[in-house]
Amino acid sequence: MEREAIRSKLTEIFRDVFEKAELEIGEATTAADIPAWDSLAHIHLIVAVERGFGIRFSSREMQSWDHVGEMMDCIAEKLSQKA
Amino acid sequence: MHLLDAVIGKIAELDPLHGKKLRASAMMGEPSYLADAQDFLEQYQVVLKGRGLTLDHAVSCYLQMIADVRYESVQFIRSGEYSSKSFEEVQQRVYQSPGVMEYYMHGLLLSQFLWAHHYDTLCFFRKALHSVRQEISGYLEVGGGHGWYLREATRILRPHTDFEMIDISPHSLEMAERMIGEASVRYTLADVFSVKDEGLRDFICLGEVLEHMEDPAALLNKLSGLLKPHGYLFITTPTNAPAIDHIHLFRNCGEIRDLLNQCGYRVLTESCASSEDMSPEEADRRQITVMYAALLKINSE
Numbered sequence: 475m476e477r478e479a480i481r482s483k484l485t486e487i488f489r490d491v492f493e494k495a496e497l498e499i500g501e502a503t504t505a506a507d508i509p510a511w512d513s514l515a516h517i518h519l520i521v522a523v524e525r526g527f528g529i530r531f532s533s534r535e536m537q538s539w540d541h542v543g544e545m546m547d548c549i550a551e552k553l554s555q556k557a
Numbered sequence: 558m559h560l561l562d563a564v565i566g567k568i569a570e571l572d573p574l575h576g577k578k579l580r581a582s583a584m585m586g587e588p589s590y591l592a593d594a595q596d597f598l599e600q601y602q603v604v605l606k607g608r609g610l611t612l613d614h615a616v617s618c619y620l621q622m623i624a625d626v627r628y629e630s631v632q633f634i635r636s637g638e639y640s641s642k643s644f645e646e647v648q649q650r651v652y653q654s655p656g657v658m659e660y661y662m663h664g665l666l667l668s669q670f671l672w673a674h675h676y677d678t679l680c681f682f683r684k685a686l687h688s689v690r691q692e693i694s695g696y697l698e699v700g701g702g703h704g705w706y707l708r709e710a711t712r713i714l715r716p717h718t719d720f721e722m723i724d725i726s727p728h729s730l731e732m733a734e735r736m737i738g739e740a741s742v743r744y745t746l747a748d749v750f751s752v753k754d755e756g757l758r759d760f761i762c763l764g765e766v767l768e769h770m771e772d773p774a775a776l777l778n779k780l781s782g783l784l785k786p787h788g789y790l791f792i793t794t795p796t797n798a799p800a801i802d803h804i805h806l807f808r809n810c811g812e813i814r815d816l817l818n819q820c821g822y823r824v825l826t827e828s829c830a831s832s833e834d835m836s837p838e839e840a841d842r843r844q845i846t847v848m849y850a851a852l853l854k855i856n857s858e
Binding site for chain 1: 623628
């Protein structure tokens with residue numbers, strides 16, 4: 475999956491989890507940019523991303539993202555392993 | 558600088574998502590809480606210093622526990638169940654592992670003052686114990702963990718009260734002894750099911766233990782046998798709280814009340830504290846943790 479396609483799909487997932495239809499995310503987006511993105515929302519976001527992309531994250535991976543770009547890196551790597 | 562600011566600042570630096578949650582907590586604006594947290598952290602700092610450690614060690618332990626909780630929470634949403642299924646499994650994974658116990662106990666201790674539902678429950682415990690202190694000459698803590706509840710009890714109950722803590726983890730007993738300091742307490746490394754002296758206890762505290770059991774009813778029945786006929790049992794146990802060592806899943810507070818009733822207990826007073834900013838009923842519906850606590854008596858009717 476192309477990086478832009480990952481970002482586009484991830485945007486839909488973020489909009490769904492945070493219930494904000496206009497939400498836009500970019501590679502540099504962090505939790506500081508989205509008020510509702512706290513530790514509880516993060517757990518629901520992880521599960522939604524896993525289900526949306528058909529992948530599973532490890533405990534270490536879940537702790538390692540500082541911004542959306544790093545999450546996208548991880549998703550891309552998982553998808554390439556599946557292919 | 559307030560020690561709480563320093564601790565939360567360090568947590569936010571290392572785990573911004575979690576720091577955000579802590580800073581948003583309503584209790585952060587309450588003067589009585591802030592004074593209590595400062596007092597706790599000052600005392601905790603002294604205990605840590607005795608081991609050549611600082612509050613940075615506690616923060617590091619706490620964040621390891623948070624990482625575990627985060628992973629277990631994802632597993633819980635995936636499966637609808639706790640990941641650990643048997644006591645033996647948890648015994649190997651946690652209780653008999655000094656490294657895990659070290660970070661887990663310090664992490665849990667810090668959570669008593671950082672998580673609103675843990676702090677509310679601690680306050681409820683203090684109030685409940687104060688309400689019956691004149692009747693208590695013997696206090697037993699079962700599965701005392703880090704020992705902070707027992708420490709509080711030694712300060713609330715009357716002089717010459719007999720204190721005992723029973724735990725299956727040597728690490729917990731050592732930590733509790735350090736936390737409690739000079740107060741006279743018997744520390745017993747044992748499984749409570751092996752205790753024989755029945756009908757002698759005025760007050761038993763069972764803080765966050767039932768969820769660690771394969772059969773919580775068996776433990777509640779055992780404890781009713783250890784209590785005096787008019788003795789008190791104080792329990793806390795969470796609903797929907799995935800953790801590395803939780804086995805029995807209570808899905809709502811009603812399930813806990815039903816179990817207590819089935820085991821012959823009467824609730825004198827209770828507390829339900831949600832881990833998020835929502836009612837306990839809403840939290841139950843969304844499978845979010847609620848800490849249930851109750852002061853109980855054996856139902857004599």
